[in-house]
Amino acid sequence: MNTVIFRTIAPYLAVLMALFSVFVLLRGHNEPGGGFIGGLIAASALAIYGIANGVPSVRRAIIFHPIHLAGFGLFLAVSAGIFSILIGVPFLTGIWIYPQVFGIELPLSTLLMFDTGVYFVVVGALASIALTLEERD
Amino acid sequence: MVGPTAPVFFYLSLAAPIVAAALAPMLHRWLGHKAGYVLALAPAFIFLHFAGYLGETAAGSDLVPGIAAGGRFLFSVPWVPSIGVGANFYVDGLSLVFAMLISGIGFFIVLYAGGYLKGHEHQGRFFSYILLFMAAMLGVVLADDVVTLFVYWELTSVTSFLLIGFDHRRQAARRAAIQALVVTGGGGLLLLAGLLLLSTVTGTLSVSAMLQMGDGVAASALYVPILLLVLGGAFTKSAQVPFHFWLPNAMEAPTPVSAYLHSATMVKAGVYLLMRLNPVLGDTLLWETILPVFGGATLLTGAILALRQTDLKLMLAYTTVASLGLLVALTGTSEAEIIKGAALYLVAHSLFKGALFMVAGTIDHEAGTRDLTKLGGLRAAMPITFAAALGAALSMGGLPPFLGFLAKEVMYHGTTHHPDVWMVLLTGVLILGNALMFAAGFTVALRPFLGPKVETPRHAHEGPFMLYAGPVTLASAGLLAGLLAHLTGVNIIGPLASAIVYRPVEVELHLWGGFNLALALSAVTLTLGALFYWKLACVRAVVASFLDLVGWGPDKGFDQFVGGLVGLSTRVTRVVQSGDLERYITLSFVFVAIVLVGGMSAFGEWTGILEAPDLTFWEWAVILMALVGIWAVLVATSRLTAIVSLGIQGFAVALIFMLFGAPDLSFTQFMVETLSVVILALVLTRLSLVKSDHRPFWEAMKDGAIAVAGGVGFAGLLLTATSRPFNxxxxxxxxxxxxxxxxxxxxxxxxxxxxxxxxxxxxxxxxxxxxxxxxxxxxHRARGVTGTEPPREADAPTEGEA
Amino acid sequence: MEGVFAILVGVYFAASIFLLLSRHVIRLLLGVALLGNGVNLLIFTAGRLTREVPPIIPEGLAVPEGVTANPLPQALILTAIVISFSFFAFLLVLAYRAYQELGTDETDKMRVAEPVDEPAPPVGY
Known part of the structure; x- marks a missing residue:
């Protein structure tokens, strides 16, 4: 699989997939998509990049150890739930705010935060698995 | 601050020992053994609080009737209101006397432990355990709700386990602790069943409510099982034959424990329960047969075995067994006159036995041995201890003017009140038992002190204040209560006996009641006892030769039981957990197939109808693709084929999701299958794949049959489910x-x-x-645990037997 | 329509059980992978099949228009797919590591935790 073509396009492909994964994550509440799918796409992107250009370059590119990303994701998801407790509704109840940013109404919610947490857990855990296994070649 | 008029102090006294237990290790670190003085404040507080309930009017108010005037007090806190369980507490004559004994003797025990375990590295822990036990025991006697009662009851078993096994480096202590826990804990489970049955019959969880129902329970069809279960709990806790063996073994515990748990309080929990439930379960033929028979047998067994011992503590332990038997036998008569005797004996016994145990401990502590054959002539070295021992033994022997004398008079008076065959027999057993205990009591109190001076392992001298405060006070209390007989009768024994029979009982006590039958029987007892004391060596030889003849006892039986249990569980484990993964999986799926196929056949659930499918050709194509993938996985002979065919069926599933309105699933499945193929390819290159299935024909057929049965089962289940209307x-x-x-x-x-x-x-x-x-x-691998040799577990160093 | 899928689910289960009964770790792994898909399809079919209409509320409406696919099994399966993948990966690495350490891929030779001649537990206190 280590052809020149693959190695040349892999970084671009990985970046595209990573961008797409964020898009899928964000639209997930109203269209097909969401944290699980987005996370899977991003993890695949990292896996492809790793196969093509070696695991060390992936590790440099994402700065953090992938399992730390997963831990951050879990933290984010739990925090989203705790927000609800702080304003006095049951754990994990969705809270919505609609701030005006540059004249556009932006719907933000703890659900998005939660879904982002899911995204990070899936990316982190699966990329960690894939990279660990790739590294052993 | 005291008495029932201040409920907050009631709850404080329930919590005080727990708080003290939490503070004990810290206090011990600061103050050393002197922490005992501070910790003893907790039982002192409790004692003062409960003293406020005594008398005609309760302390703090002239309007609230005290216990002596028939006052009863209920304190309730909701606990699990949905099932009617409450942390409810009930104070009447019975629970009050117990609470005062627990806290009063507990006060001296805490002091005594301060002196006895001085310098022990875990003395702080010991204080904690003993205070926790105090909290549990108080709960047992005060609880009104049977669930609360049971929880406290089991807590006493657990804390007793911790205390007996306190010196856990000795095997004998560990064995005794486990034995006590198995016997009393097992009895606790019987008790739970009994109490729950009882509450089903009575419709309430409250003991005080059950007391008001009279004979209703005795007439119920469940009376016999309830009685037997409750007796199972009470007899194990109070060491009745044939469960008596754990109590002498529990003498492995440090002496403060023996003096407190195994003479004055915990072992009386069973007696307490019988006395408490006497109005509910008592006064029936069964009750009046079982209790006196077992109690009498325990009395004689304990008293005879006591004389055989040469260890002071063991001797006392067997007399405790005997005394418990006596109390059970008396309670079992359900006769008010005899119950009075039981009430008196209960109080007298706690005082003199606690004192004697502490004396035995002091001798052990100061002289370095508690073996009778190595002791003698200590009266000059330990005069205070000797005086206390003598006072306690006089009460135990039943000599005037001590409380023990009153107890003996009243019980003889009661049993000779309406003489019939049973009563005459019971009286005979009581006389014999009392005489034997007389001999044992004086053996403990006199032999170490009288006679020529014997060289002891340690140079004996009088113990410190902490050690003699308890025995002296308890022995004096026995004397004082006897001298002030009238006051004792009205304020303590009367309410106690009234609570046991659940109707007002007048108790008029006099030290001198004139020449009567009871006094004559007392004289017979004393003469017989003196004779046994005189001929102790002779009695000992007879008992020893008889025991050698039998050769087996429940104590040995316990070892056989435990050994058998371990052997049985080993065999069961070998069968159930053979270590053969294939067998585990086979069993699991055979079971699944039987449940599905057999179950649906048995209940006629094969109702699914296979309609003519209306699938489009591309849907057929996807299904075919999945089937081909599965087939290829099954017959794959190389890694690559397996990986690729696994991928094929996975993508087919993704397509199915896509076709049936699940784009999210489809997408996820695609990504997962891709990642699966990647990591499979990464790992499988390093795993060897045997070319083809290794299974011989017949094995393949067997596995195939299980697989087909499982598949048919799941298909049938799904078919049946989908042919029902959808909710x-x-x-x-x-x-x-x-x-x-x-x-x-x-x-x-x-x-x-x-x-x-x-x-x-x-x-x-x-x-x-x-x-x-x-x-x-x-x-883990990267850290260098390498080698093809399977890593053997290092042989754990076997724990040395101390 | 569900009938055909019921049979497919049955085939999935039969194949995976047959593989799970093998003594070779690698076939066991393949069996686990098939079992995951079989179970997911079982849940999917049990929630009834509806063609092509995903459970998405169109713009401008408050509830889905007409009949859509059942969303509940989909939500259950979505997480199940990811979890079964994580577990599959874990099993894979476990099997691989066991193979490395023990030098065998036959389950009846992997007896470190439950040795064949395990001595009886000590009797005593």
């Missing part, structure tokens, strides 16, 4: 409220992150843990 309530709910409540149009995503968010949180945690575990598995 869409849940799905409709989500569809309806997705936008309205959760502001999302993708219902699947809304369910995941909102409606079932908590579930998802658990699931991502699982994903995270899987990632961590894989990392750990691979890294």
């Amino acid at each position: 869409a309530r849940l799905s409709d709910f989500f569809s309806e409220y997705s936008l309205q409540v959760a502001h999302g149009r993708n219902i699947v995503n809304v369910i995941i992150v909102d409606f079932r968010g908590f579930d998802t949180m658990g699931e991502i945690a699982v994903v995270m843990v899987a990632g961590l575990s894989i990392l750990a598995l691979v890294r």
Whole structure:
């Protein structure tokens, strides 16, 4: 699989997939998509990049150890739930705010935060698995 | 501050020992053994509080009747209101006397422990345990709710386990602790069953409410099982034959424990229970047969075995067994006159036995041995201890003017009141038992002190204040209570006996009641006892030769029981857990197939109808693709084929999701299959794949049959399920409220992150843990645990027997 | 329509059980992978099949228009797919590591935790 073509396009492909994964994550509440799918796409992107250009370059590119990303994701998801407790509704109840940013109404919610947490857990855990296994070649 | 008029102090006294137990290790670190003085404040507080209930009017108010005037007090806190369980407490004559004994003797025990274990590195821990026990024991005697009672009851078993096994480096202590826990804990389970049955029959969990129901329980069809179960609990706790063996073994505990748990308080919990339930379960033929028979047998067994001992503590332990038997036998008569004797003996016994145990401990502590054959002539070296021992023994022997004398008079008076065959027999047993205990009591109190001076392992001298404060006070209390007989009768024994028979009982006590039959029987007892004391060596020889003849006892039986249990569990484990993975999986799936196929056949559930399928040709194509993939996986002979065919069936599943309105699933499945193929390719290159299936023909047929049965079972289940009308309530709910409540149009995503968010949180945690575990598995290797040799577990160093 | 899928689910289960009964770790793994898909399809079919209409509320409406696919099993399966993948990966690495350490891929030779001639537990206190 280590052809020149693959190695040349892999970084671009990985970046595209990573961008797409964020898009899928964000639209997930109203269209097909969401944290699980987005996370899977991003993890695949990292896996492809790793196969093509070696695991060390992936590790440099994402700065953090992938399992730390997963831990951050879990933290984010739990925090989203705790927000609800702080304003006095049951754990994990969705809270919505609609701030005006540059004249556009932006719907933000703890659900998005939660879904982002899911995204990070899936990316982190699966990329960690894939990279660990790739590294052993 | 004292008495029932201040409920907050009642709860404080329940909590005080627990608080003290929590503080004990810290206090011990600061103050050393002197922490005992501070910790003893907790039982002192409790004692003062409960003293406020005594008398005609309760302390603090002239309007509240005290215990002597028939006052009863209920304190309740809701605990599990949904099933009617409350942390409810009830104070009447019976629980009050017990509470005062527990706290009063507890006060001196804490002091005594301060002196006895001075310098022991775990003395702080010991204080904690003994105070926790105090809290549990107080709970047992004060609880009104049977569930609360049971919880406290088991807590006494657990704390007793900790205390007996306190010196856990000795095997004998460990064995005794386990034995006590198995016997009393097992009895506790019987008790739980009995109490729950009792509450079903009476319709209430409250003991005080049951007391008001009179004979209702005795007439119920469940009376016999209830009685037997409750007796199972009481007899194990109070060491009745044939469960008496754990109590002498419990003497492995440090002496403060023996003096407190195994003479004055915990072992009396069974007696307490019988006395408490006497109005509910008593006064029946069964009750009046079982209790006197077992109690009498225990009395004689304990008293005879006591004389055989040469160890001071063991001797006292067997007399405790005997005394408990006596109390059970007396309680079993349900006769007010005799119950009075039981009430007196209960109080007298706690005082003199606690004192004698502490004396035995002091001798052991100061002289270095408690073996009678190595002791003698200590009266000059330990005059105070000798005086206390003498006082206690006089009460135990039943000599005037001590409380023990009154107890003996009253019980003889009671049993000779309406003489019939049973009563005459019981009187005879009592006389014999009392005489034997007389001999044992004086052996403990006189032999070490009288006679020529014997060289002891340690140079004996009088113990410190902490050690003699308890025995002296308790022995004096026995004397004082006897001298002030009238006051004792009105204020303590009367309310106590009234609570046991649940009707007012007048108790008029006089030291001198004139020449009567009871006094004559007392004289017979004393003469017989003096004779036994005189001929002790002779009695000992007879008992020893008889025991050698029998050769087996329940104590040996316990070892055989435990050994058999271990052997049986080993055999069961070998069969059930053979270590053969194939067998585990085979058994699991055979069971699944039987449940599905057999179950559906038995209940006629094969109702699924296979309609003519109306699938389009591309749907057929996808299904065919899945089937081909599965087939290829089954017959794969190389890694690459296996990986590729696994991928094929996976993508087919993704296509199925796509075709049937699940784009999210389809997408996820695609990504997962891709990643699966990648990591499979990475790992499988390092695993060897045997060319083809290794299974011989017959084995393949057997596995195939199990597989087909399982497959048919699941297919049939699904077919049957889908041919029933679909209940869409849940799905409709989500569809309806997705936008309205959760502001999302993708219902699947809304369910995941909102409606079932908590579930998802658990699931991502699982994903995270899987990632961590894989990392750990691979890294473990990287740290250099290498070699093809399987890593043998290092032989754990076998724990040395001290 | 569900009938055909019921049979497919049955085939999935039969194949995976047959593989799970093998003594070779690698076939066991393949069996686990098939079992995951079989179970997901079982849940999917049990929630009834609807062609092509995903459970998404169109713009401008408050509830889905007409009949859509059942969203509940989909939500259950979505997480199940990811979890079964994580577990599959874990099992894979576990099997691989066991193979490395023990030098065998036959389950009846992997007896470190439950040795064949395990001595009886000590009797005593």
